[in-house]
Amino acid sequence: MRQAEKVVEHPAVWFQASACSGCVVAVLNGAAPTIRDLIVDQLAPGRHVSLRFQQTIMAGAGEVALELLAAAEEGGEGYLLVVDGALPTAAGGRFGLAAKQGAHTTMHARGLELAAKASAIIALGTCASYGGIHAAAPNPSGCVSISEALREAGIEKPVINVPGCPPHPDWFTGTVAAVLLGGTGGGQEASSCPTDRLELDVVGRPRRFFGRLLHDLCPRRGDFEAHKFAARVGDPGCLYELGCKGPWTHADCPEREFNHGVNWCVKAGSPCHGCVEPFFPDVSCPIYEKIGLAELPRLVRDEAGGLVAVARPRVGDR
Amino acid sequence: MAQTRTIAVDPITRIEGHLKVEVVLEGGEVKDARCSGQLFRGFELILAGRDPRDAVLLSQRVCGVCPIAHAVASALSLDAAFGIAGAIPHNGRVMRNLIFGANYLQSHILHFYHLAALDYVDVTAAADYDGPDDRLGSLRDFIARGQLAPFLPRYEGDYRLSKEANREAASHYLRALEARRLAHEMCAVFGGKMPHQVGIVVGGCTETVTADKVAAFLSLLAELRRFIENVWLPDILLVAEAYGDYFGIGAGVKRWLSYGGLELETEETDLLKRRRYFPAGRVEEDLRCQPVEADKIAEHLRYSWYEEATSGRPPAEAETTPAPDKASGYSWIKAPRYDGRPYEVGPLARTLVAYARGDAAVKADVDGLLGRVGLGGEALFSVLGRHAARAMEARRLAEAMEGWAMELRPGEACCEWRRPPESGSGVGLTEAPRGALGHWSEVQGGKLAHYQLVVPTTWNASPKDDRGQPGPIEQALIGAQVRDPENPFEVVRIVRSFDPCLACSVHLLTPRGRELGRCRVL
Numbered sequence: 133m134r135q136a137e138k139v140v141e142h143p144a145v146w147f148q149a150s151a152c153s154g155c156v157v158a159v160l161n162g163a164a165p166t167i168r169d170l171i172v173d174q175l176a177p178g179r180h181v182s183l184r185f186q187q188t189i190m191a192g193a194g195e196v197a198l199e200l201l202a203a204a205e206e207g208g209e210g211y212l213l214v215v216d217g218a219l220p221t222a223a224g225g226r227f228g229l230a231a232k233q234g235a236h237t238t239m240h241a242r243g244l245e246l247a248a249k250a251s252a253i254i255a256l257g258t259c260a261s262y263g264g265i266h267a268a269a270p271n272p273s274g275c276v277s278i279s280e281a282l283r284e285a286g287i288e289k290p291v292i293n294v295p296g297c298p299p300h301p302d303w304f305t306g307t308v309a310a311v312l313l314g315g316t317g318g319g320q321e322a323s324s325c326p327t328d329r330l331e332l333d334v335v336g337r338p339r340r341f342f343g344r345l346l347h348d349l350c351p352r353r354g355d356f357e358a359h360k361f362a363a364r365v366g367d368p369g370c371l372y373e374l375g376c377k378g379p380w381t382h383a384d385c386p387e388r389e390f391n392h393g394v395n396w397c398v399k400a401g402s403p404c405h406g407c408v409e410p411f412f413p414d415v416s417c418p419i420y421e422k423i424g425l426a427e428l429p430r431l432v433r434d435e436a437g438g439l440v441a442v443a444r445p446r447v448g449d450r
Numbered sequence: 451m452a453q454t455r456t457i458a459v460d461p462i463t464r465i466e467g468h469l470k471v472e473v474v475l476e477g478g479e480v481k482d483a484r485c486s487g488q489l490f491r492g493f494e495l496i497l498a499g500r501d502p503r504d505a506v507l508l509s510q511r512v513c514g515v516c517p518i519a520h521a522v523a524s525a526l527s528l529d530a531a532f533g534i535a536g537a538i539p540h541n542g543r544v545m546r547n548l549i550f551g552a553n554y555l556q557s558h559i560l561h562f563y564h565l566a567a568l569d570y571v572d573v574t575a576a577a578d579y580d581g582p583d584d585r586l587g588s589l590r591d592f593i594a595r596g597q598l599a600p601f602l603p604r605y606e607g608d609y610r611l612s613k614e615a616n617r618e619a620a621s622h623y624l625r626a627l628e629a630r631r632l633a634h635e636m637c638a639v640f641g642g643k644m645p646h647q648v649g650i651v652v653g654g655c656t657e658t659v660t661a662d663k664v665a666a667f668l669s670l671l672a673e674l675r676r677f678i679e680n681v682w683l684p685d686i687l688l689v690a691e692a693y694g695d696y697f698g699i700g701a702g703v704k705r706w707l708s709y710g711g712l713e714l715e716t717e718e719t720d721l722l723k724r725r726r727y728f729p730a731g732r733v734e735e736d737l738r739c740q741p742v743e744a745d746k747i748a749e750h751l752r753y754s755w756y757e758e759a760t761s762g763r764p765p766a767e768a769e770t771t772p773a774p775d776k777a778s779g780y781s782w783i784k785a786p787r788y789d790g791r792p793y794e795v796g797p798l799a800r801t802l803v804a805y806a807r808g809d810a811a812v813k814a815d816v817d818g819l820l821g822r823v824g825l826g827g828e829a830l831f832s833v834l835g836r837h838a839a840r841a842m843e844a845r846r847l848a849e850a851m852e853g854w855a856m857e858l859r860p861g862e863a864c865c866e867w868r869r870p871p872e873s874g875s876g877v878g879l880t881e882a883p884r885g886a887l888g889h890w891s892e893v894q895g896g897k898l899a900h901y902q903l904v905v906p907t908t909w910n911a912s913p914k915d916d917r918g919q920p921g922p923i924e925q926a927l928i929g930a931q932v933r934d935p936e937n938p939f940e941v942v943r944i945v946r947s948f949d950p951c952l953a954c955s956v957h958l959l960t961p962r963g964r965e966l967g968r969c970r971v972l
Contacts, residue, residue, distance in 0.1 A: 141597050150491060152953045153466045154514020154645040160560075161631050161644070168585075168624055171600070172592050182597040187463045191568045191604035193942050194459040200599055220490075226774040227782075229488040231460040231470065239489075265496065265511045272492025298514060298645055364867040365656040390643035391635045394666075400642030400649050401656035405507060407646075413508055418501035 139180050142312055143211040145204050146186040147246050149239040150228050150266045150275055151217025154298040155257040156188045162301030163392040170305055179312045184211065198233045201246075210251030212311060215278045218259040218266040219243050222274030244285050247278060252311050253291045255279065256304055261293035261336070262410040269414050279336065293336035297407035300388055303341045310338070333382070335410055346404055347378035349386040365420075366401035375420040377406030380428040453477070457935050461488075462945055464565040466515045467952025469911065471923075471945055475932055480941075483920065483927035485911045487783035487952055490755070490772055497901040502528050502870045502893050503652050505901060509889065512903065513953045514645040515560070518553040518637065519882030520903075521650040522546055522711075523889040526721065528652040530876025531893050534866050535719040541864040542654020544857050547712050547727070548667065549641040549649060551851045555674050556633035556644075557883040558797070558844045561949045562682065562837060563626035567619065569943050570689050572609040573601050575616035585624040586617055605939040610692040619688065622681050629677040636670045639663050654865035659858045667855050675848045678841070686841045690823055690834050697829040700944040702926035703792045704831055706799035707732050707909070709742060709888065711881030721879045727850060728881045731803040732788070735831070739806035744877065744888075746789045747904065750915035755779035761916055765904050766890050783952075785912040785921060786904055794922040795885025795909045796948060797840040798830065815842040833947040840949070870896045882906050884951050907951045923948055 148156070160167050165175060174180045183190075184204040190197055204211050217239075220228035225238030232242060247253055255278045258264035266275040276284070279291045292311075294303050310330045331339045347353065355361070355370035362369040370376070381404050389396045397404050406416040413419075415429045453476070460470035468488035473480045493512055497505050506524045510517035525546070529535040576589035592601075611619065634644040640657045641647030649655045657663070690697070710722065710730030718724040722742055731739040749768050751761035756779070757771040765786075773779065785792075793799075804812040819838055820829065829835060871893060878889040885906030892900040912921035920928065923945055932938050 139595055141595065148468075150489060152511055152514040152517075154511070154517065157514045157560075157634075157645045160564075160627065161634050163631070166631075167627055168588060172588050172624070180595065180597075182599060184599045186600055187461050188466070189564060190463050190600035191602060193461065193463045193605065194938075196603050196605065197461065197463050200603070223772065223774050227490040227492075227772065229468070229470075236460075265493075265508065266491060268496045268508075270495060272495050273490060297511065364865065365651055366658055366865055366867075391638035392631070394635045394638040395642050397642050397648045400640075401658060402642055402648035402651070405648070413504075417504050417508075419504045419507060421501065 139174060139178055141180055141182040143204055143207070143209050144181050144183050144214060145201065145211045145246060145250070146183065146214040146216065147243055148187060149215065149217035149219050149243055149260070150273060151257070151259055153188060155216045156186075158296075158298035159301050159304055161391060162305050165305045170308070175305070175309055176313060181212075181308065181312070195233070198231060202233050205246065205249055212308070213246055213250035213253045214256050215243060215247070215253065215260040216256045218263050218275035218277060219281045220266075220273035220275050221281075222272070227273040240281060243278060244281055244287065247282055247289055248287050250289070253278065253289055254304070254307055254311070255291050255293045255336075257299055258295040258297045258407060258412050261295040262412070264297060265413055291336060292330060292332065292338065295337060295342075295408040296383070297412060299408075300341075300385070300390060302388060303338070306341065307338055337382070337408070341384055342382045342408060344382065344384065345379070346381040346383050346385060349384060350378050350398060351386060352398060362401075365403075371398060371403040373422050374403045375418065375422055376403035377409075377416050377423070378404045379425060381406040381409055383408045454481070455935060457932075457938060459938060459941055462942060462950070464568065464946060465950045465952065466513065467950070469945070469950055469952050471927070471941060473927055473932070473938070473941055475935060478931055478933065480927050480930045480932060483924040484780050485783070485913060485921060485923050486781040487911060489952065490782040494901050494903060497898055500898050502531065502891065502898050505891065505898060506651055507646070507648065509901070509903065510646055512905070513951055515951055515953075516553065516557055516882045516884065517645050518550045518641070518647060518650070519880065519887050520889070521647060522550050523878040523880045523882075523887050523903075524891070525650050525652055525878065526880060527876040527878030527889040527891040530719065530878070531874035531891050532652055532868050532871055533874060534653055534868060535876070536716055537866050538654050538716045539863040539866060540857075541659050541859055541862050542866070543713050543716050544854050545640045545655040545657060545659070545864060546650055547854050548851060549637050549647060549655075550712060551847050551854070552633050552636035553644070554847055554883050555678075555844055556630045556637070558840045559626050559630045559633065559677075559682065562686075562841065563623050564630075565949070566837065566946045567623055568601070568604065569939060569946065570609070570693060571611060571619040571623065572616045573620045573623065575613045576620050579617060583621050585621040588624065589620055605937040605942065607934055607937045608939050611688070615688055615692070619685055622685055625677070625681065629674060632670050632673055636667055636674070639667045639670070651865060651867075653867050654863075656865060658864060659860045659862065661860055664855055664858055664860070668852065671848060671851055671855065675852075678845045678848055682841050683845060686838050687822065690838065693834065694823065696833040696943065697823065697825055697835065698832060699930060699940070700833040700926040700947055701831040702794050702922045704735050705732070705791055705793045706802050707742065707788060707793035707795050707886055708800045708803040709879040709881055709886045721877070727847075728800050729804055729807050729809070731807060732793070733802050733806045735828075737802060737806045737827070739803060744879065748787055748790075749904070750785040750787055752778055752916045753913040754781050754784045756784065765888070765902050768902065781913040783908055783911055783913060785915040786909050787915050790917070792912065792915065792919055792921055792925070793909055795906045796836065797843045797883070798836045799885060800881060801839040801843060802830070811846050815846065833943055836947040872896055884949050885909060905951075910948045911950050911952070923950070
C-alpha cells in the first residue's frame with residue numbers, strides 16, 4: 133500500500149467480556165482487508181488503527197498490559213472501543229472478573245468505564261450486540277449487551293452493533309473503515325459522533341451489511357417459490373422445511389460467503405440459524421424445525437418508547 | 451531467610467480467555483502457584499431442555515478457537531444417544547475428521563506463532579530492515595510510526611535470537627496469519643464456515659462430496675503442509691537452539707492422559723476401544739501405557755467458587771452451584787482428577803501415549819527430535835517439549851489428512867439424518883487440540899435432560915483438589931526460577947506452553963425457572 137506522508141493514528145481498545153474468542157478468530161480470517169492491513173499496515177493511506185489493548189494477541193501481560201489500557205483511557209486522545217462478548221450482571225457481576233490497575237473489578241463495571249470514555253463503540257458479535265448465547269435462557273450469568281448495560285447505567289453513548297456468531301470479518305473491518313474515514317468526508321470534521329455516517333437499522337446494525345433479508349438474497353429462493361424443499365440436511369432444494377431462519381434473518385451472507393468466499397451455511401446444506409439476530413439462539417431453537425411464516429419474531433416499542441424485540445415465547449417446551 | 455513475595459500476572463494475555471496466575475516467590479524460586487479462571491458462563495444449563503440436535507451447534511460456541519472439537523464431542527455423544535453411533539456414513543465420518551483436522555492445524559499454528567512466539571521472538575529486529583521481504587517492510591514501517599502496541603511493551607530481559615533469526619521469525623509471524631486463515635478455509639470447504647461451523651450434525655455432515663471440493667481441500671492442505679515442513683518445524687528448532695534450557699523447565703505433574711480421537715471406524719461404538727487416529731491411554735514418566743476408564747474421572751470443588759456437596763463425584767453426577775463468596779475458592783475452574791490424581795492433557799500427552807503404544811511415526815518424530823537436540827526423553831516433559839509435540843503432531847496429522855481426503859466417495863451419503871429419540875444417553879470422548887474433551891448427554895421426552903462437559907483446560911488449569919494437590923499448570927510453575935519479578939517471562943512461557951483455553955471452563959447450574967419473551971435491544 134502507498135505510504136502516506138502523514139499517518140493519523142487511531143487508537144483502539146478491544147475489550148473482551150463473556151465471550152468465546154470466536155469474534156477475534158473471525159477477524160483474523162479477513163481476506164480483504166486482512167488482519168495485517170487492519171493493525172500493522174494502514175487500513176487506508178494515512179489511516180492506521182493503533183490497537184493499544186487486545187488481550188488475545190498483545191505482547192505484554194499483567195501490569196504491563198494494564199498500563200497500556202490505562203494510558204489509552206487517560207491519554208485524552210479518545211479511542212475506538214471494540215466490545216466482544218456480553219457483560220455478566222448476576223451475583224454483582226462476579227461471574228465475570230476483570231483486571232484493572234491496582235484493583236480487581238467486574239467485566240460489567242470495567243466495560244462501562246471503558247465505554248463511557250470511548251469516542252466510538254463497536255459491539256462486535258451477537259453477544260456484545262444483543263447478549264447472544266451467553267444470555268440464552270435461562271441466562272445463568274445475567275448477561276446483557278453493551279447497549280443494554282449503558283442504558284441501564286444511564287450513560288448515553290452511540291453503539292454500532294456488528295452481530296454474527298461470529299460476524300463475517302468484512303462486516304467488522306468495513307465498519308472500522310467507515311468510522312475511520314467517516315469523519316473526513318466534508319473537509320471539516322463534521323460531527324463529533326463518527327457513527328452517524330453509517331446508516332444503522334432499528335437494532336443498531338449497519339444497513340450496508342444487514343439491510344436485506346437473507347431469504348431475498350438466497351440462491352435457493354427459486355426452490356422456495358417452486359416449493360422444492362429439502363427433506364434432509366444436504367439435500368438439494370430450499371431448507372425452509374428444515375428450519376432455515378433465512379425468512380427473518382438480515383445479513384448479506386449469500387452474497388459475501390464466508391472464509392474468503394469458500395462457503396456459507398445454506399450452500400453447505402445447513403439451514404441458516406439466524407445468528408445475527410437479537411435473541412439468537414433462543415428465537416432460532418429448535419434450529420432444525422420449521423417456523424411458520426406467521427410466527428416470525430417482531431420488534432415493538434415498549435411503554436417507555438424503547439425498542440423491544442418480542443420473541444416467540446418458546447424454546448422447546450420449557 | 452529468603453524474602454517471600456507474591457506476584458500476580460493478570461491478565462495472562464495471548465491465551466484464549468480470562469486467566470489470572472499468582473506465584474509465591476522465595477529467593478527467586480516459585481514456591482506456590484495459583485491458577486484462577488475468571489469467568490463462569492453456565493453453558494450446560496443453557497443447553498438443557500433444547501432439541502438435542504441443537505447441542506452440536508450451540509455447544510461449539512463454548513470456544514471460538516476449538517469449536518470443532520466441541521461439535522465433534524457433542525455429535526459423538528448424541529450419535530450414541532440417538533442410537534446411530536455405528537451407522538454414521540463413511541463420508542460423514544471422513545468429513546468430520548477433515549474439518550476437525552483442519553482446525554487442529556489452525557489452532558496449533560495460531561498457538562505457536564500468535565500466542566507463544568512473542569515470548570521468544572523480538573519483532574523490533576525489523577526496525578532497520580532494508581531487504582525485499584514485504585512482511586518485514588510492513589513491520590519496519592509500523593515501528594517507524596512510533597506506536598508500538600500491540601507488540602510492545604512486553605516482559606523484557608530474555609530475547610536471545612540473533613537479529614537475523616528474529617527477522618526471519620517475525621516475518622513468519624505474519625506469514626503464519628495467512629497459513630492459519632487457509633486452514634480455516636479448509637474447514638469451510640466441508641463445514642460451511644469458521645469459526646462456528648454448520649456442517650457437523652448428529653448423524654454425520656450436511657455437505658456433499660464432489661471432486662471439486664476434494665481438490666480445493668487438497669490444494670489448501672498442500673500449502674499448509676509446505677508451511678509446516680519448511681517454516682514451522684525449522685522455527686521450532688531455531689527457538690529450541692537458543693532457549694535450550696526450556697527443555698528442562700515446566701515439567702508439571704508428569705502424568706498424561708488422552709481419550710483418543712479422530713475416528714478410523716464407526717462399527718465399534720465404545721469410543722475408548724474404537725480404532726482412532728489418536729490412541730487412548732494414560733502414561734507416567736516410565737511411558738508404560740495404561741487404559742483409560744471413564745468412571746475414574748471425578749471433579750473436585752474445594753478450591754473452586756462452587757458449593758461442595760458433590761465434590762469428588764463423577765461429572766455425570768456433578769451438581770454445581772456457584773458460590774462466589776466461598777473463602778477457600780480461588781477459581782471458576784473445577785479440578786478434575788483421574789483416580790484421584792491430576793493429569794496433563796494436550797499434544798504432549800497424545801504424543802507420549804502414542805509413543806508408549808509403539809506408534810512408528812510418533813516414535814520416529816520424537817527420537818529424531820531428541821537426537822537433534824542431543825537430549826534424553828525427559829526433555830520432552832517441558833515447555834519446549836510441548837511446543838515441539840504440537841508442531842510434530844500437526845505435520846503427521848496433515849499427512850494423514852491427505853489420505854483421508856482421498857477416501858471420500860463423491861455422490862455417496864454423508865448423513866444419517868434422524869429426528870430426536872424419546873430417550874437415550876451418550877458419552878462423546880475425543881481429543882481437542884488442547885487435550886481430552888468429554889461431552890455427556892441425556893435425552894428424555896425428545897429433549898436434552900442433562901448435558902455436561904469436561905474440557906481440556908479444566909484439567910490443565912485446574913486449581914488444587916480436595917487433597918491439596920496442585921493442578922498441572924500450577925505444578926509446572928512450582929520450582930521455576932523467576933529472575934526479575936517485574937518481568938516474569940518464565941511464568942508466562944510456562945503457562946502458555948499448555949495453550950490454555952479459558953472459554954472452555956463451563957459449568958452446570960442447578961436448573962431453576964427460565965424467563966423469555968422480552969428483552970431490550972436498543
